[in-house]
Amino acid sequence: MTKKVLVAGFTGAMGQKAVGLVNKLNGFEVVAGLSPIAENDPEKYHLSADAKIFKSLDEIPDHAADIWIDFTTPKAVYDNVKFALTHHISPVVGTTGMTDEQEAELIKISQREKIGGLIAPNFGMSAVLLMKFAKEAAKYFPDVEIIEMHHADKKDAPSGTALSTAKMIAENRPAHQTAPDEIETLKNVRGGDYQGIKIHSVRLPGYIAHEQVLFGGPGEALTIRQDSFDRGSFMGGVKVALEKVDQLNELVVGLENIL
Numbered sequence: 001m002t003k004k005v006l007v008a009g010f011t012g013a014m015g016q017k018a019v020g021l022v023n024k025l026n027g028f029e030v031v032a033g034l035s036p037i038a039e040n041d042p043e044k045y046h047l048s049a050d051a052k053i054f055k056s057l058d059e060i061p062d063h064a065a066d067i068w069i070d071f072t073t074p075k076a077v078y079d080n081v082k083f084a085l086t087h088h089i090s091p092v093v094g095t096t097g098m099t100d101e102q103e104a105e106l107i108k109i110s111q112r113e114k115i116g117g118l119i120a121p122n123f124g125m126s127a128v129l130l131m132k133f134a135k136e137a138a139k140y141f142p143d144v145e146i147i148e149m150h151h152a153d154k155k156d157a158p159s160g161t162a163l164s165t166a167k168m169i170a171e172n173r174p175a176h177q178t179a180p181d182e183i184e185t186l187k188n189v190r191g192g193d194y195q196g197i198k199i200h201s202v203r204l205p206g207y208i209a210h211e212q213v214l215f216g217g218p219g220e221a222l223t224i225r226q227d228s229f230d231r232g233s234f235m236g237g238v239k240v241a242l243e244k245v246d247q248l249n250e251l252v253v254g255l256e257n258i259l
């Protein structure tokens with residue numbers, strides 16, 4: 001049976017890539033899109049002529065879709081995913097910027113409603129592998145900093161991927177001497193701090209999505225880097241999520257956990 005897909009943020013850069021992906025996949029169909037300022041012209045956004053365009057959650061009827069793809073904004077994503085879960089639509093979420101508390105709350109809702117879903121801070125294989133390698137390296141190199149670089153329109157900082165990388169590194173780092181007290185003569189010049197791991201966020205036109213993890217040890221250094229040069233690079237992961245989401249019985253965080 002064809003799976004009905006709603007794409008939240010369907011007019012955006014990632015939403016349009018997701019629409020293109022679903023249009024090409026057998027067994028899935030985009031039946032609806034959600035975006036607050038979209039024109040009521042499905043074909044303009046590469047949707048079929050009978051696809052529904054919604055501008056707010058209130059307009060979405062029951063049984064509107066089986067799967068909810070979300071590439072929206074940090075402000076909208078929590079309410080969107082809560083709506084999907086409580087309407088028994090399986091969420092596949094790429095939107096970043098939720099707090100740990102919001103994610104934990106959504107996992108509880110998914111357990112209560114007995115519905116599976118996926119939140120993936122990054123659907124790209126290079127980023128998933130970077131996080132895995134960085135977690136492994138952290139066992140041997142406890143001193144580490146992260147630099148993430150993104151396009152100038154990105155709304156949240158640090159990136160979801162950088163935060164996720166820091167969390168995975170923190171799980172594996174041995175206890176070690178922290179850096180001495182420092183004086184910043186320019187405020188925040190040492191970056192953000194996640195459990196002693198400095199994160200630096202760069203925003204520049206021309207970039208898409210890139211991350212470097214720098215480990216330093218006595219007399220040596222290890223640098224792990226990934227680059228997403230095109231948003232199409234995220235679609236392999238979205239495809240896996242679409243194919244596997246109905247096998248999940250709660251909301252899972254991280255593409256690596258379903259590969």
Ligand SMILES: NC(=O)C1=CN([C@@H]2O[C@H](COP(=O)(O)OP(=O)(O)OC[C@H]3O[C@@H](n4cnc5c(N)ncnc54)[C@H](OP(=O)(O)O)[C@@H]3O)[C@@H](O)[C@H]2O)C=CC1
Pocket residue numbers: 008009010011012013014015034035036037038070071072073074076093094095096097120121122123124234
């Ligand atoms: N996990 C991953 O692999 C990746 C995640 N991302 C994340 O995906 C998200 C979207 O990125 P991107 O496509 O570049 O952003 P865009 O700004 O291009 O698109 C955002 C979309 O969200 C829509 N939107 C805004 N407010 C709402 C709302 N209240 N409800 C529903 N839709 C809304 C916009 O619609 P309108 O134009 O009508 O306002 C637009 O369609 C970001 O959080 C980004 O970090 C990005 C790349 C990869």
Ligand SMILES: O=C(O)C1=N[C@H](C(=O)O)C[C@H](O)C1
Pocket residue numbers: 096121122123150151154155158159160161162208209210
């Ligand atoms: O906003 C983006 O573009 C991206 N957002 C995600 C993040 O915050 O990590 C994934 C990827 O880096 C692209």
